[in-house]
Amino acid sequence: MSQKEPLLSLASEEEVKAAIKQAELKTSGEIRLHVETVCEGDAFARALEVFGQQEMYKTRERNGILFYFAIHSHKFAIVGDEGIHAKVHEEFWLTIRDVIRENFKKGDFIPGLVKGVEMAGEKLAAHFPWKEGDSNELSDDISIGN
Numbered sequence: 001m002s003q004k005e006p007l008l009s010l011a012s013e014e015e016v017k018a019a020i021k022q023a024e025l026k027t028s029g030e031i032r033l034h035v036e037t038v039c040e041g042d043a044f045a046r047a048l049e050v051f052g053q054q055e056m057y058k059t060r061e062r063n064g065i066l067f068y069f070a071i072h073s074h075k076f077a078i079v080g081d082e083g084i085h086a087k088v089h090e091e092f093w094l095t096i097r098d099v100i101r102e103n104f105k106k107g108d109f110i111p112g113l114v115k116g117v118e119m120a121g122e123k124l125a126a127h128f129p130w131k132e133g134d135s136n137e138l139s140d141d142i143s144i145g146n
Contacts, residue, residue, distance in 0.1 A: 008035060012110045013142055019114040020140045023121020028128045029063040029084060030138040031120055032056060033113070036145035039070030046070070047077035050145070057081055059137045063128045065120045067113065076100065078116070087127040096120065 008016070020031045034050045047068035051057070056064035062083030069076045078093055078100075085093075096116045103112025 008110075008142065015110055016113055016117065016142060017140055019117040019121075023117055023124070024136065024140070025130065026125035027063075027121060027130050028059075028061055028134045028137075029065065029121075029124030030056065030059050030136070031065050031067070031117055031124070032138060032140075032143065033067045033069070033117075034143045034145060036068075036070045037072045038146060039073045039075045043068060043070060043073075043075035043077040044079070047079045050143070051079045051081075054138070054143065056138060059083075061128055063124060064138060065124070067116060067120075069113075074104075076104075078120075080120075084124060084127065088123050092123060 016033055020033070023031055032054065034047075034054070036046075039046050047066055050068055051064075051066045054066070056066055059081065062081040064081045065084060066079045067076070068079065076097075078096055080088070080093065096119050099119065100112045100116045103109070103115060
């Protein structure tokens with residue numbers, strides 16, 4: 001892969017951003033995606049690091065969710081801030097992980113990611129519904145690492 005070749009195609013990026021925007025219409029929660037080429041160590045530890053670097057803990061209700069993917073390493077992790085984690089617990093994260101993993105095994109990277117975003121959005125909406133005056137606290141742009 002050359003340095004100039006994107007990790008996601010423009011169409012794929014737009015599809016994921018549209019899913020994030022759609023999910024966030026119903027909630028005060030925030031969803032972000034971070035994509036890298038490789039992850040040398042543990043994907044969850046790296047996702048926690050990115051979560052902190054992007055200051056996702058600064059949402060009013062601590063309800064941010066980060067989807068982290070290291071494409072060439074075939075690793076991913078999902079991190080939810082303490083507000084949402086307290087509402088859904090570990091089993092929810094494992095369910096999303098399994099849905100994404102099954103899609104990835106079939107080669108359905110973007111559909112799997114979109115499904116994970118939709119599932120996260122549903123739970124955020126159930127526990128943190130959008131209220132008059134809510135604003136988009138974090139960018140919906142996909143962040144790109146190494």
